[in-house]
Amino acid sequence: MSAAVSMQAAIEAKRISKRYGKVVALEDVDFEAYPGEIVAVIGDNGAGKSTLIKILSGAVIPDSGSMAIAGQSRSFSGPRDAQRVGIETVYQDLALAPDLDIAANLFLGREPVRKGFFGALDFFDSSAMRLQAEEHLRDFGIKVSKIEQTVDTLSGGQRQAIAVARSVLWGKSVVIMDEPTAALGVAQSSLVLDLMRRVRSKGIAVIFISHNLPHVFETADRIVVLRHGRRVGSLDPKTSTMDQAVSLMTGASVDTAPGGS
Amino acid sequence: MDERSRRQFLQSGASAGAAAGAALLTGCASGSKSSLGSVRFAFIVKTPNSDYWQACLTGGKNAAKQFGLDALQFTGANSEANIQGQIEIVEDAIAKHPAFIVLAPTAATALVPSIEKAHNAGIKVVIVDSAANTNAYDTFLATDNHAAGMLAARTLAEAVRKKTGSPAGQIAYSTFLSGVGSLSLRDRGFLDALKAYPALQLVAHKDAGGDQSTKPISIVADTLTRFPNLVGYFADSLITLQGALTAFRENHVDSKKISLVGFDPSPQLVRALRSGSVDGIVLQDPYQMGYGGVAYGVLAAAGVATPKNIDTGVVAATPENVDAPQIQGLLNPMSQRHMGFSQPA
Amino acid sequence: MTPSIANTGAERGAAPASRDDRRLALWTAMLRVGLLGIIVVLFIVFSITAQGFLSAQNIENNARQMAVVGILAIGETFVIITAGIDLSVGSLLGFGGILAAISLSNDLPISLTIAFVLAAGLAVGLLNGALIRYGALPPFIVTLGMLGILRGLTQILGNGQQVAFDVPRFVNFASDSFLRVPNLFWILLAAGIVCGIFLQFTRRGRYAYAVGSNVESARRAGVNVGATLLTVYAISGVLAALGGLLITARQGQGDPNAGTGYELDAIAAAVLGGASLFGARGTIAGTFLGVLLVQIMTNGLNLLNFDPQVARMLEGALIIAFVFADQHRKRLAAAA
Numbered sequence: 053m054s055a056a057v058s059m060q061a062a063i064e065a066k067r068i069s070k071r072y073g074k075v076v077a078l079e080d081v082d083f084e085a086y087p088g089e090i091v092a093v094i095g096d097n098g099a100g101k102s103t104l105i106k107i108l109s110g111a112v113i114p115d116s117g118s119m120a121i122a123g124q125s126r127s128f129s130g131p132r133d134a135q136r137v138g139i140e141t142v143y144q145d146l147a148l149a150p151d152l153d154i155a156a157n158l159f160l161g162r163e164p165v166r167k168g169f170f171g172a173l174d175f176f177d178s179s180a181m182r183l184q185a186e187e188h189l190r191d192f193g194i195k196v197s198k199i200e201q202t203v204d205t206l207s208g209g210q211r212q213a214i215a216v217a218r219s220v221l222w223g224k225s226v227v228i229m230d231e232p233t234a235a236l237g238v239a240q241s242s243l244v245l246d247l248m249r250r251v252r253s254k255g256i257a258v259i260f261i262s263h264n265l266p267h268v269f270e271t272a273d274r275i276v277v278l279r280h281g282r283r284v285g286s287l288d289p290k291t292s293t294m295d296q297a298v299s300l301m302t303g304a305s306v307d308t309a310p311g312g313s
Numbered sequence: 314m315d316e317r318s319r320r321q322f323l324q325s326g327a328s329a330g331a332a333a334g335a336a337l338l339t340g341c342a343s344g345s346k347s348s349l350g351s352v353r354f355a356f357i358v359k360t361p362n363s364d365y366w367q368a369c370l371t372g373g374k375n376a377a378k379q380f381g382l383d384a385l386q387f388t389g390a391n392s393e394a395n396i397q398g399q400i401e402i403v404e405d406a407i408a409k410h411p412a413f414i415v416l417a418p419t420a421a422t423a424l425v426p427s428i429e430k431a432h433n434a435g436i437k438v439v440i441v442d443s444a445a446n447t448n449a450y451d452t453f454l455a456t457d458n459h460a461a462g463m464l465a466a467r468t469l470a471e472a473v474r475k476k477t478g479s480p481a482g483q484i485a486y487s488t489f490l491s492g493v494g495s496l497s498l499r500d501r502g503f504l505d506a507l508k509a510y511p512a513l514q515l516v517a518h519k520d521a522g523g524d525q526s527t528k529p530i531s532i533v534a535d536t537l538t539r540f541p542n543l544v545g546y547f548a549d550s551l552i553t554l555q556g557a558l559t560a561f562r563e564n565h566v567d568s569k570k571i572s573l574v575g576f577d578p579s580p581q582l583v584r585a586l587r588s589g590s591v592d593g594i595v596l597q598d599p600y601q602m603g604y605g606g607v608a609y610g611v612l613a614a615a616g617v618a619t620p621k622n623i624d625t626g627v628v629a630a631t632p633e634n635v636d637a638p639q640i641q642g643l644l645n646p647m648s649q650r651h652m653g654f655s656q657p658a
Numbered sequence: 659m660t661p662s663i664a665n666t667g668a669e670r671g672a673a674p675a676s677r678d679d680r681r682l683a684l685w686t687a688m689l690r691v692g693l694l695g696i697i698v699v700l701f702i703v704f705s706i707t708a709q710g711f712l713s714a715q716n717i718e719n720n721a722r723q724m725a726v727v728g729i730l731a732i733g734e735t736f737v738i739i740t741a742g743i744d745l746s747v748g749s750l751l752g753f754g755g756i757l758a759a760i761s762l763s764n765d766l767p768i769s770l771t772i773a774f775v776l777a778a779g780l781a782v783g784l785l786n787g788a789l790i791r792y793g794a795l796p797p798f799i800v801t802l803g804m805l806g807i808l809r810g811l812t813q814i815l816g817n818g819q820q821v822a823f824d825v826p827r828f829v830n831f832a833s834d835s836f837l838r839v840p841n842l843f844w845i846l847l848a849a850g851i852v853c854g855i856f857l858q859f860t861r862r863g864r865y866a867y868a869v870g871s872n873v874e875s876a877r878r879a880g881v882n883v884g885a886t887l888l889t890v891y892a893i894s895g896v897l898a899a900l901g902g903l904l905i906t907a908r909q910g911q912g913d914p915n916a917g918t919g920y921e922l923d924a925i926a927a928a929v930l931g932g933a934s935l936f937g938a939r940g941t942i943a944g945t946f947l948g949v950l951l952v953q954i955m956t957n958g959l960n961l962l963n964f965d966p967q968v969a970r971m972l973e974g975a976l977i978i979a980f981v982f983a984d985q986h987r988k989r990l991a992a993a994a
Contacts, residue, residue: 131878131880132880135880141878143878145874145875146875147872147874147875147878147879148872148875149867149868149871149872149875149876149879149938150871150872150938151867151870151871151937151938151939152864152867152868152871152938156864156867156868157879160868160875160876160879160880160881161865161868161876161879161880161881162879162880163861163864165861170859173860174860174861174862175859175860175861176859176860176861176864178859218879361813361818362813362818362819362914362915363818363819363820364819364820366818367817367818367819391809391813392915392918517963519960519966520965520966520967521966522966522967522970524919525913525915525916525918526905526913526915526916526917526918526919526920527723527726527905527908528966530723530908530909531719531723531956531957531960532960532966534719534723535716535719535957535960535961536960537715538710538711538713538715538716538719538961539708539709539710539960539961539963541710555909555910555911558910559833559908559909559910562829562833562910563719563722563832563833563840563908564715564719565833579820579822579911580822580911581820581822581910581911584824
């Protein structure tokens with residue numbers, strides 16, 4: 053289910069460039085993701101994948117280029133700006149607080165306050181948080197024995213699921229994931245990939261970086277390839293092969309027509 | 314004040330005065346003040362952080378001013394319990410090789426190597442206030458702590474007698490830090506004098522372990538709990554006496570029933586003495602220790618044979634005698650006292 | 659297919675309870691009842707053996723004596739939860755105490771003195787927090803430096819001496835009681851309840867745990883880490899200054915040495931109460947029990963005429979034992 057032409061991009065970046073001193077991290081890169089699609093960003097080490105998603109998530113400010121969210125031109129000065137317009141990021145280290153329980157992690161930084169007097173005193177509404185958290189996890193088919201469990205008692209896959217669930221809870225339009233399966237075994241990886249598909253089915257654009265080409269080809273609707281800070285191609289995983297992807301990534305003999313420039 | 318301690322006091326006052334006079338004469342005889350000004354010395358108390366030691370420092374500073382001496386430092390450790398800190402200060406002073414060092418050792422044994430090192434290096438050593446277990450010093454000026462402890466016991470017994478009709482009943486005492494020479498002597502003097510009052514029964518002895526904050530309070534409070542029929546309490550130092558006073562206040566002790574006697578004054582304790590919450594404060598003369606310490610140091614540095622031990626005397630301040638001039642002089646040691654010779658302009 | 663992340667957990671759960679699981683449950687239970695259990699046992703033992711232990715006067719004394727360290731320990735708990743440490747509280751207590759005495763000896767009114775001293779504590783706490791967050795310095799270093807600075811300043815302000823004042827109303831407050839409970843204990847109770855509620859039920863309190871759990875995660879989740887750290891160090895500072903006011907009232911004079919070493923007593927109480935120096939663990943109720951344990955132990959052994967140093971040794975041994983048990987439980991939990 054790739055993007056319909058008539059659809060407006062959930063997030064669109066044009067001619068993005070970023071340098072660190074003399075090192076060119078990104079040069080004139082265009083990127084777009086549509087509601088309800090999974091876009092994978094691949095490339096060799098140093099290709100600019102991390103820089104690109106950090107720019108999309110507001111963590112890095114580009115030197116030049118423009119961005120539009122749902123057609124509206126935006127510029128971010130930090131991750132909070134991106135969060136405000138519905139873009140959430142799942143970092144490789146998950147950014148969970150291991151000693152807090154699941155509900156606390158899902159709502160961390162955005163706890164609902166109680167109504168009235170206690171709300172004015174900054175009291176959070178723990179029962180609302182618990183109920184919403186349970187409902188949300190059920191919605192995504194994530195089962196945990198107790199919502200009061202602290203995150204450090206969960207398995208790696210469960211933690212990844214909680215991190216994704218948190219991003220979906222707040223990311224109304226775009227969820228960005230950095231190597232979501234890197235630390236996981238086979239069974240747990242497939243659970244996370246399934247979860248990504250469920251997020252897609254909610255009409256959210258999912259962007260992820262991965263080194264794992266089988267995972268990319270299994271899950272993505274579209275693959276964007278970066279090399280030396282440039283966008284060197286866009287592949288349709290249904291019609292392309294992994295060899296073609298590797299060729300694009302490494303700059304070896306290119307025997308396929310790149311979809312983008 | 315009884316006749317014996319008065320005599321001691323006057324004697325010691327006179328001896329310090331004489332020493333100081335002699336020191337001045339030495340200065341004059343050699344022609345100018347500058348020769349004395351070249352006599353450098355270090356003055357090291359246990360800690361500058363108390364009224365008691367400030368009085369001692371003031372005595373030393375006044376002497377230095379009057380004799381025109383060049384003091385390397387007037388200092389001490391950050392607490393009376395910081396023995397290592399004081400050792401370092403003494404070692405630093407020795408390295409500068411002054412003519413003499415005035416030292417109030419924080420511990421009787423731990424400072425011995427440093428004292429002997431100074432002595433062997435030809436530096437004259439005047440010890441004040443607390444003894445050191447060595448002979449490698451020139452003069453030792455201190456309260457006769459054993460006699461002072463005995464005076465405390467007699468004062469306590471007298472206070473108990475006044476309140477209950479006879480010196481009889483349970484008593485207890487607290488020590489600031491066991492192992493400190495001066496305090497051990499006081500305690501022993503206290504216990505020795507108690508033998509004259511067989512009806513006074515000692516039921517508890519508590520050690521504040523050098524704590525300067527609230528342990529001196531809690532050990533007394535707990536003793537009051539354990540022995541509700543106490544008739545008297547003795548505290549062997551300023552800190553423990555203040556702690557005892559606070560514990561008495563917090564436990565709403567009836568000062569008509571229990572007597573409290575201890576060592577060394579503070580404004581709060583003197584107020585308590587006037588109001589009758591404290592029955593006796595044994596007063597030492599730290600000012601004279603400081604003044605005399607410098608005076609004898611000058612003499613020793615000039616090659617004069619100085620007496621090995623000098624008692625600077627004690628008196629007991631009580632609600633009855635607190636306004637007597639002699640007591641007032643000791644209670645306000647920071648006021649420059651007339652030492653029997655004229656002060657420089 | 660529905661992704662069921664719980665599968666992995668269920669696989670383990672299906673296995674019969676292993677020896678490790680039983681041991682984990684045992685250690686968890688032990689820790690849960692441990693502190694309170696020891697307090698209860700000590701209470702019973704001392705009630706039987708120590709004459710006067712159960713007297714109203716002794717209970718009042720205990721309540722009064724635990725107040726100041728208890729107040730410091732509450733502040734310390736906040737800081738420890740953020741994986742920080744505040745070594746400056748003892749010195750700040752002395753500083754606040756001497757400021758109070760100087761203020762009162764200059765005939766300033768009590769209300770102004772209190773406001774002034776608490777403001778000083780707030781300022782020091784905010785400075786600690788700012789240096790740690792914005793100066794990117796380790797809490798240990800910042801507060802160790804502050805320990806020295808404040809103690810030195812206190813000695814200079816007091817001219818190395820005790821500062822006398824004559825304000826009976828201020829002094830009497832510390833020795834008086836309300837409803838037969840010492841005023842000092844009421845203050846401890848009030849501070850504990852307010853701080854406990856703040857910590858457990860407000861967002862800023864929850865953020866203290868989040869920051870202590872993983873500061874970078876908290877930041878990325880949108881937690882204002884700077885404001886959180888400023889808050890916890892400010893609380894610690896204000897409470898230390900409050901302790902200074904109380905100790906000066908209690909001693910009836912300003913003592914430049916007041917509070918020396920109290921930072922360690924406060925940390926010890928918090929750790930006994932379950933706070934972890936690695937952060938994210940600790941409660942005000944636990945810390946209160948930690949203070950209570952040390953107080954009862956010291957008092958009971960005192961009444962039994964033990965050397966007061968024995969209580970100190972036991973306190974040290976208990977700290978090691980508790981942290982060992984907690985770590986052991988964690989290892990079992992990680993292995994399970």
